[in-house]
Amino acid sequence: MDSLADLQQAEVLSSRFGDDGIKIPVCFRNNITEEMSLDFGFNRDILLPSADFDKIVKGNDKIYTDSLVFTTPASHNAVEAIQASDSIQIQKKYFITGISTNKLATERLIGLPFFEQFDFVIFDYGNKVFYVSKLRR
Numbered sequence: 001m002d003s004l005a006d007l008q009q010a011e012v013l014s015s016r017f018g019d020d021g022i023k024i025p026v027c028f029r030n031n032i033t034e035e036m037s038l039d040f041g042f043n044r045d046i047l048l049p050s051a052d053f054d055k056i057v058k059g060n061d062k063i064y065t066d067s068l069v070f071t072t073p074a075s076h077n078a079v080e081a082i083q084a085s086d087s088i089q090i091q092k093k094y095f096i097t098g099i100s101t102n103k104l105a106t107e108r109l110i111g112l113p114f115f116e117q118f119d120f121v122i123f124d125y126g127n128k129v130f131y132v133s134k135l136r137r
Helices: 005-009 050-056
Strands: 011-013 016-018 021-028 032-039 063-071 076-090 093-102 109-111 121-124 129-132
Touching: 032 050, 050 076, 050 093
Parallel strands: 032 109
Antiparallel strands: 011 129, 016 021, 021 032, 021 076, 063 076, 076 093, 121 129
16 A cells, blocks of 8 residues: 555545455445445446346336356356446445346345446455545546
């Protein structure tokens, strides 16, 4: 952290560090707030279980379907995914992002693509603080 010149520009992102990972409270459309698990292995912005997705995107006209293929060394499985483009709120800031679901989704995840809009993120595990830079311009 000491070597980052822009650290004074960084903001603390509301988060909870626990044995089950890092959780971030996200406020969605229709005043629905969910605690999302940070997962840099997930290569979409936000994933929700279908029931949550349906409540959150109600009234959103930016919804489309896509196809995902999950592969393992032994097999592959094609699944229809439903995507929505929407804005979310974390603390007092709004972000445009993609929200998705599929029939296999059981977790609430926020993935690496969401964080690509920042120049850097810092996990200070010792102090249990999560920093993000200002948004890229």
